[in-house]
Amino acid sequence: MKVDLSFIPDSESGDWKVESFEVKRDDLSQRIALLKTGRSVTEGTYKRLKRCNTVVMSNTPDEIRDFIHFTKKATGSILINGLGLGCVIKVLLEKPEVTKITVIEQSKDVIGLISPYFTDSRLNIINADAFEYKPLKGEVFDYVWHDIWDYICGDNLSEMATLHRKYARKTNWQDSWAKSECKRLSKRERSFF
Numbered sequence: 001m002k003v004d005l006s007f008i009p010d011s012e013s014g015d016w017k018v019e020s021f022e023v024k025r026d027d028l029s030q031r032i033a034l035l036k037t038g039r040s041v042t043e044g045t046y047k048r049l050k051r052c053n054t055v056v057m058s059n060t061p062d063e064i065r066d067f068i069h070f071t072k073k074a075t076g077s078i079l080i081n082g083l084g085l086g087c088v089i090k091v092l093l094e095k096p097e098v099t100k101i102t103v104i105e106q107s108k109d110v111i112g113l114i115s116p117y118f119t120d121s122r123l124n125i126i127n128a129d130a131f132e133y134k135p136l137k138g139e140v141f142d143y144v145w146h147d148i149w150d151y152i153c154g155d156n157l158s159e160m161a162t163l164h165r166k167y168a169r170k171t172n173w174q175d176s177w178a179k180s181e182c183k184r185l186s187k188r189e190r191s192f193f
Contacts (some may be wrong), residue, residue: 001068002029002108003059003087005047008117013109017050049085056150057084066178074098077140082129086114093120104133135170144174152178154186
């Protein structure tokens, strides 16, 4: 699946930047990435969100595969922690059975770069920290998605557990970006000690 973000222009705000990039067929860096991480990017033109020199998110096929199980399942009222490039909300807004999307994003710069290009009335983007945000009293979400991490690593698991506990009574279904990969990495990291 491809999520077209060509409608979002390349731009900068503070430490954040949205930029287009191209991967050529025989890009050596992608072979190295595949060997090191098991993830690589197929030939094509993509968008990425960077903070300083760190790529936080892109619309590459691997990143889309990371959330597609969530977007296929999600209906009704949805909470998303982390706006990123808006890939998840773009897919969700194409589903008429999605009635409301609340996005919690910590960075005002990211909101300024991305939110003007999503004008659907079902979407509400709130500038807040995912760990500190308090839903309205009595508010319940059908589905919750947590995607606030820059890297896939075992260290993310404790924060994932915190967010899952926080929303345990506010939803019947929730998941976190690359949780199963983080668990595998955590097990591998423990086996070295």
